[in-house]
Amino acid sequence: MVxxxxxxxxxxxxxxxxxxxxxxxxxxxxxxVVAIAAPWLAPAEDAKNPSYYKQISTSxxxxxxxxxxxxxxxxxxxxxxIYYSLIWGTRQSLIFGLSTALLTALLGTLIGTLSxxxxxxxxxxxxxITDAFLAFPTICAIALFTQLQSLLAPEQFTMTPSVWGIVVxxxxxxxxxxxxxxxxxxxxxxxxxxxxxxxxxHTQVLEIKKTQYIDAAQVVGAKxxxxxxxxxIPNAITPIIVLATxxxxxxxxxxxxxxxxxxxxxSAWATILQLGSKxxxxxxxxxxxxxWVYLPITLMLVFFxxxxxxxxxxxxxxxxxxxxxxxx
Amino acid sequence: xxxxxxxxxLAIPITFILITMVLYGVIMLAPVESRIDLYMPNSPKIxxxxxxxxxxxxxxxxxxxxxxxxxxxYVFWLSNLLKGNWGYSPVLNNNVLPELxxxxxxxxxxxxxxxxxxxxxGLIAGVQAAYKREKGPDYLFRFSAFIGAAIPDFILSIIxxxxxxxxxxxxxxxxxxxxxxxxVHSADFINYTGFLTIDGFLNQRADISLDAxxxxxxxxxxxxxxxxxxxxxxxxxxxxxxxxxDYANAARARGxxxxxxxxxxxxRNALGPALNSSALSTAMLITNxxxxxxxxxxxxxxxMISMFGPMVPDAAAVLGFGVYCIILVLLLMFILDLLxxxxxxxxxxxxxxxx
Numbered sequence: 001m002v003x004x005x006x007x008x009x010x011x012x013x014x015x016x017x018x019x020x021x022x023x024x025x026x027x028x029x030x031x032x033v034v035a036i037a038a039p040w041l042a043p044a045e046d047a048k049n050p051s052y053y054k055q056i057s058t059s060x061x062x063x064x065x066x067x068x069x070x071x072x073x074x075x076x077x078x079x080x081x082i083y084y085s086l087i088w089g090t091r092q093s094l095i096f097g098l099s100t101a102l103l104t105a106l107l108g109t110l111i112g113t114l115s116x117x118x119x120x121x122x123x124x125x126x127x128x129i130t131d132a133f134l135a136f137p138t139i140c141a142i143a144l145f146t147q148l149q150s151l152l153a154p155e156q157f158t159m160t161p162s163v164w165g166i167v168v169x170x171x172x173x174x175x176x177x178x179x180x181x182x183x184x185x186x187x188x189x190x191x192x193x194x195x196x197x198x199x200x201x202h203t204q205v206l207e208i209k210k211t212q213y214i215d216a217a218q219v220v221g222a223k224x225x226x227x228x229x230x231x232x233i234p235n236a237i238t239p240i241i242v243l244a245t246x247x248x249x250x251x252x253x254x255x256x257x258x259x260x261x262x263x264x265x266x267s268a269w270a271t272i273l274q275l276g277s278k279x280x281x282x283x284x285x286x287x288x289x290x291x292w293v294y295l296p297i298t299l300m301l302v303f304f305x306x307x308x309x310x311x312x313x314x315x316x317x318x319x320x321x322x323x324x325x326x327x328x
Numbered sequence: 329x330x331x332x333x334x335x336x337x338l339a340i341p342i343t344f345i346l347i348t349m350v351l352y353g354v355i356m357l358a359p360v361e362s363r364i365d366l367y368m369p370n371s372p373k374i375x376x377x378x379x380x381x382x383x384x385x386x387x388x389x390x391x392x393x394x395x396x397x398x399x400x401x402y403v404f405w406l407s408n409l410l411k412g413n414w415g416y417s418p419v420l421n422n423n424v425l426p427e428l429x430x431x432x433x434x435x436x437x438x439x440x441x442x443x444x445x446x447x448x449x450g451l452i453a454g455v456q457a458a459y460k461r462e463k464g465p466d467y468l469f470r471f472s473a474f475i476g477a478a479i480p481d482f483i484l485s486i487i488x489x490x491x492x493x494x495x496x497x498x499x500x501x502x503x504x505x506x507x508x509x510x511x512v513h514s515a516d517f518i519n520y521t522g523f524l525t526i527d528g529f530l531n532q533r534a535d536i537s538l539d540a541x542x543x544x545x546x547x548x549x550x551x552x553x554x555x556x557x558x559x560x561x562x563x564x565x566x567x568x569x570x571x572x573x574d575y576a577n578a579a580r581a582r583g584x585x586x587x588x589x590x591x592x593x594x595x596r597n598a599l600g601p602a603l604n605s606s607a608l609s610t611a612m613l614i615t616n617x618x619x620x621x622x623x624x625x626x627x628x629x630x631x632m633i634s635m636f637g638p639m640v641p642d643a644a645a646v647l648g649f650g651v652y653c654i655i656l657v658l659l660l661m662f663i664l665d666l667l668x669x670x671x672x673x674x675x676x677x678x679x680x681x682x683x
Contacts, residue, residue, distance in 0.1 A: 132346035151358035261622040
């Protein structure tokens with residue numbers, strides 16, 4: 001059984017891997033091209049400060065209109081152009097996914113690397129904190145930060161009438177200003193999803209620390225920062241890149257989900273879906289009566305998630321032949 | 329088993345304290361006035377007189393240490409939490425704790441049926457795929473797991489609602505239909521467990537139970553499919569890993585059939601990683617539960633955060649919600665650890681320290 005398996009596997013796997021890699025790269029490249037070419041694919045009215053939505057007429061009719069020359073994929077709600085939002089939503093989602101995944105990966109890697117490098121009690125405490133953070137649902141973090149923003153609303157600062165009728169004016173501190181101005185979804189996702197990165201970086205660094213070239217670097221007299229930056233991070237980075245690539249898709253999906261259920265966030269894709277949600281389940285429940293309301297954007301979302309997950313898998317397989325393709 | 333469980337139990341309060349510290353720390357960023365609700369007496373009449381209101385607020389700040397350093401405030405707040413004083417929510421116009429407890433059964437019911445389905449089905453599918461690897465069933469499993477994990481919950485739910493609710497009318501969102509909802513809220517109907525599927529039978533109203541099941545199908549499916557896919561994939565991978573180990577080869581040499589090796593040996597050892605990863609992704613499961621609750625309009629715990637719009641300040645509700653979610657996550661993690669301790673031979677006999 002085992003012999004037969006080993007004899008048949010390699011050839012077949014080579015073939016499977018190749019088309020998967022081409023598919024993964026082409027899906028991701030497609031999204032990147034669309035994001036870059038957005039101004040040409042769907043010209044914005046205000047080129048300098050493009051909005052994610054466009055109304056093609058002043059009609060306030062809530063009826064979705066089928067595809068026409070003005071709106072290539074039809075309209076929804078108060079004649080919002082779906083094609084326009086689909087193109088610009090791609091740019092928005094890509095920027096959002098890349099930036100949050102990058103920030104999260106940086107934060108997690110930094111924490112994990114430092115913790116493992118310090119070792120001992122500090123390491124123990126930081127890893128305990130990491131485990132604790134893992135028990136915190138993302139949705140709570142998002143609720144927390146959207147709430148915090150409303151708790152920090154401007155009126156809380158400008159006028160605080162006290163018992164004696166004196167108006168106290170307080171200035172927001174730097175930390176408060178950051179919270180006020182940041183996107184609560186980005187804040188919540190970055191601050192509460194770095195834990196897997198920290199864990200991976202931690203185990204990687206502990207393994208690398210045992211190797212001889214780190215000893216050699218220490219003997220030569222390299223400083224701690226240099227050892228971490230030049231030797232440990234480059235060697236520990238592959239699994240982190242894999243995770244971050246998958247996270248690009250995951251973050252965008254999460255953003256769209258929270259926008260759709262109305263918990264904050266401003267995903268253009270999900271906003272259009274939300275506008276058209278009454279029409280998805282069209283009259284009589286016919287799924288294809290108003291297909292343009294949901295199908296194109298849904299496909300974009302699903303393929304976005306697909307593509308980046310796929311790419312993560314492929315990076316994993318190519319960087320780490322032992323992964324064997326079974327470690328998804 | 330004892331050692332393993334004791335270690336896991338000891339980790340629970342540490343996690344709880346660390347997370348609540350973070351929660352309170354974040355809310356500390358807001359001005360003092362916003363935390364007054366945490367200690368507000370539950371009587372809306374006070375708010376009619378602004379001068380009196382202001383005086384009461386100042387008193388609360390003094391009395392409940394709201395202008396003191398972080399650690400003092402935190403300890404005071406935590407001890408109040410443990411006493412059952414979770415604060416007053418102006419949006420819900422009630423104390424936070426009873427509001428949370430009222431909404432718990434709906435969430436737990438959804439979660440319970442979801443776990444009841446996805447854990448066994450995920451394990452079975454994973455092991456079966458490993459047994460038939462690189463053959464038809466394996467490809468089928470991998471394809472459906474891939475689809476199940478890649479389609480976002482809210483898109484799946486839209487499609488399900490369109491086909492099964494609007495078009496076919498087989499299943500429906502919410503918890504019950506209108507008539508049954510009236511019956512459930514009448515005085516004759518006794519709430520034994522809060523689970524409508526069970527209470528219906530206990531009240532000799534089997535039709536209510538069936539109706540509750542009918543309304544649970546779509547949320548449970550939406551929620552379960554992604555969980556099932558993840559668990560199945562991990563089980564499959566770790567079973568394949570186990571089947572390549574020496575003991576499996578030894579069993580083959582003794583003449584055991586591949587089926588026996590998979591189900592009697594490899595499966596048991598593969599359970600560890602599978603259940604462990606489930607325990608680690610409990611927080612994600614809870615997030616998904618709330619998303620599904622919102623989409624299917626189930627009045628569970630997530631109602632606490634959807635009631636206030638984005639710009640209505642309500643520190644007590646959001647803190648209470650956060651704390652309650654952590655308790656839920658820790659409880660679920662503990663149940664999964666317990667399951668692991670009961671099922672895994674190595675953990676049960678205490679030969680390994682950490683599962």
